[in-house]
Amino acid sequence: MATPNKKKILNDPVYGFITIPSELLFDLVEHPYFQRLRRIKQLGLSEYVYPGALHTRFHHALGAMHLMGQAMSTLQSKGHAITSEECESAQIAILLHDVGHGPFSHVLECCLLDNVPHEHISLMLMHDLNRQFGGALSLAIRMFEGTYERPFFHQLISSQLDMDRMDYLNRDGYYTGVAEGAIGAERIIKMLDLVDDQLVVEAKGILSVENFLNARRLMYWQVYLHKTSICCESMLIQILRRARFLSRQGSGEPVFASDAFRLFLCESISLTDFQTNRNYLDAFTKLDDFDIWACIKQGASHSDPVLSMLCQMLLDRKLFKIMLSTEPFAGELLTQLENQLRETGMPDDWLSYFLIEGQATNAAYLPSGDRIAIKLKTGKVIDIADASDLSNIQVLTNIVRRYYVCWARNLVVGKEGGRCNE
Numbered sequence: 001m002a003t004p005n006k007k008k009i010l011n012d013p014v015y016g017f018i019t020i021p022s023e024l025l026f027d028l029v030e031h032p033y034f035q036r037l038r039r040i041k042q043l044g045l046s047e048y049v050y051p052g053a054l055h056t057r058f059h060h061a062l063g064a065m066h067l068m069g070q071a072m073s074t075l076q077s078k079g080h081a082i083t084s085e086e087c088e089s090a091q092i093a094i095l096l097h098d099v100g101h102g103p104f105s106h107v108l109e110c111c112l113l114d115n116v117p118h119e120h121i122s123l124m125l126m127h128d129l130n131r132q133f134g135g136a137l138s139l140a141i142r143m144f145e146g147t148y149e150r151p152f153f154h155q156l157i158s159s160q161l162d163m164d165r166m167d168y169l170n171r172d173g174y175y176t177g178v179a180e181g182a183i184g185a186e187r188i189i190k191m192l193d194l195v196d197d198q199l200v201v202e203a204k205g206i207l208s209v210e211n212f213l214n215a216r217r218l219m220y221w222q223v224y225l226h227k228t229s230i231c232c233e234s235m236l237i238q239i240l241r242r243a244r245f246l247s248r249q250g251s252g253e254p255v256f257a258s259d260a261f262r263l264f265l266c267e268s269i270s271l272t273d274f275q276t277n278r279n280y281l282d283a284f285t286k287l288d289d290f291d292i293w294a295c296i297k298q299g300a301s302h303s304d305p306v307l308s309m310l311c312q313m314l315l316d317r318k319l320f321k322i323m324l325s326t327e328p329f330a331g332e333l334l335t336q337l338e339n340q341l342r343e344t345g346m347p348d349d350w351l352s353y354f355l356i357e358g359q360a361t362n363a364a365y366l367p368s369g370d371r372i373a374i375k376l377k378t379g380k381v382i383d384i385a386d387a388s389d390l391s392n393i394q395v396l397t398n399i400v401r402r403y404y405v406c407w408a409r410n411l412v413v414g415k416e417g418g419r420c421n422e
Contacts, residue, residue, distance in 0.1 A: 008020045008026060012059075021091070028096065028129065031129065034096070041104070042055050042057055042168070057098050060171055061094075061098055064094045067189065072091075074190055080194050090157070093143045098122065099122050099125050100121030100125055101122075103291060108237070115270070121274065121281075123145065144158075152199040159370040166212070170183055170185055181215055190205075200374065200375040203377055225360045235313065235319065242304070243307060256295055257291070257295050300315055305413075322405070325403045334357065354411070357403070367383055371384070
């Protein structure tokens with residue numbers, strides 16, 4: 001039997017033709033852990049706002065791997081010694097950086113698990129893959145963790161100017177049609193350099209970095225924290241919250257769920273549980289967006305009126321009303337909204353599912369974090385916040401907070417449960 005060609009060329013809509021450069025990378029892409037990312041959308045429920053936002057974590061991870069390959073080539077061309085093993089390991093680390101994402105990406109991270117960040121699950125899956133591939137991922141894991149002695153590799157994987165952010169801004173802007181997301185990723189990568197094995201950007205790349213930061217700020221408000229997306233995500237979280245409550249109650253009609261999903265509905269699973277019980281990690285690798293949508297579709301006809309109303313509203317895009325503010329909402333407003341819901345016949349123990357408040361934050365650049373370093377022509381290295389003459393640099397470095405309250409409007413709650421009227 002002929003040996004299959006594992007150096008594949010893929011046609012990516014953002015970058016054109018990209019290559020999977022090694023057999024190990026090809027085998028990792030083919031692995032079920034990575035193939036699961038085909039079934040997890042990159043932007044959760046943003047398609048309710050931008051119909052084209054249907055791309056997946058699979059797309060994004062391949063794009064980030066491609067950009068990492070370009071970064072390696074740039075640094076090598078500037079005389080920095082980077083071995084072929086280091087190049088491959090850096091691409092493996094960025095390829096697998098999101099492999100631990102659950103259904104709907106960030107949306108359900110707060111309620112599907114007991115405060116277990118996806119990065120921790122990604123690392124656990126990388127260790128498992130390392131075992132399966134005979135230790136071939138050991139260097140990639142050290143780069144991912146930030147324990148490798150050459151820190152710039154970790155900076156390229158996870159920092160304020162990493163290949164992850166460069167890809168998702170370009171890709172999310174492309175698929176949503178939001179032109180502000182476009183960044184000069186190729187030029188920024190060409191401007192990368194190293195000083196004492198720390199990542200820096202040459203001074204002539206300052207404008208490109210400023211554009212990158214500004215694009216990130218705009219994409220957060222226009223896409224990631226769009227008010228309609230917040231509504232949809234709030235409704236989805238309440239659906240999961242109600243499904244979990246009913247599943248743990250154990251009486252009445254069961255909530256429809258796949259075997260893997262039912263495990264997470266019925267149990268509170270912590271990081272320690274993941275680390276000590278292999279069954280939880282195995283179940284997690286079977287979860288994707290389709291498990292949640294199947295639950296929602298079946299939930300629309302469930303006998304529990306709270307679950308059925310929320311599911312039907314999300315399916316039909318009958319969304320909550322939302323109000324935004326730069327200040328926390330007064331208690332009088334929340335009381336008024338509660339009374340409006342009570343007037344529909346809604347019992348008090350339903351109110352928390354149909355009236356939600358929270359806050360969203362956005363900061364394009366945090367000087368206190370992993371800084372973006374600029375190398376001046378003199379060789380001196382300074383922070384981008386000090387190097388930039390951008391008039392709104394203060395805007396980019398400030399943490400902006402928006403408070404929101406969203407609630408079900410035009411809702412009629414009757415003896416048969418309820419319905420949403422428009």
